[in-house]
Amino acid sequence: MTSAPTRDRTPGATLHDVGQVPWRDLTDVTGCAAAIPYLLAAIASGDDAAARTGVDRLRHRICQYGFVVGEATPATVPFLWHLAQRPQVTCRAQLLRLLRSIAGARQWETVAATSPKARRRHDDQLGWESAARRAVRDHGGAMPRLLADRDAELVRLAEELACLIF
Incomplete structure (x- = not known):
C-alpha cells in the first residue's frame, strides 16, 4: 500500500x-x-443519534x-476541526476526543x-501517523473559539487537546 498524495487543507476547510x-x-x-464523506455528513446532520453513530464509525475507520x-x-482532520466548531453539531465533545486520540497516535x-x-516494513504507516498528528496541530487555529465556548466540557477537552498539540 503506497501513500497517495493528499491535498493540503486550509484551516477554513468546510464540508x-x-x-x-x-x-x-x-x-x-x-x-x-469512500464512506468517510457520508460519515462526516451524518455528524453534521443535526440528528443526535446519526451524529453519534457517525463519530463511532469514523473513529473505527x-x-x-x-x-x-x-x-x-490526515485528510479527515480539517473536517473534524470544522465540525467541532459548529454549535449545531451535537457530538462536538466526541470530535475533540477523536482529535486528541489522533494527535497522540504513535502506534507505528x-x-x-x-x-x-x-x-x-511500516514506512507508509509511519508517514500517515506523522501527517495525521501534523494535521491536528496545523488546523488548531480553531482552538481559541473552542476555548471560549459556553460548554464547560467542550472547553475542558479543548484545553487538554491544546496542551497536547501546542
Missing part, C-alpha cells in the same frame, strides 16, 4: 470541500475510505482503538523504534 479529497483512492484502517491511524486520517512510531527492519 463543501469534502468532494475535493480523492476518498476512493485513499485507505482508512478498514479499507477503502480513522483512529481505530484510539491509536491506529490510516492513510485517510513505537513499532518502528524496535528495529530498522520494522521501520522499513
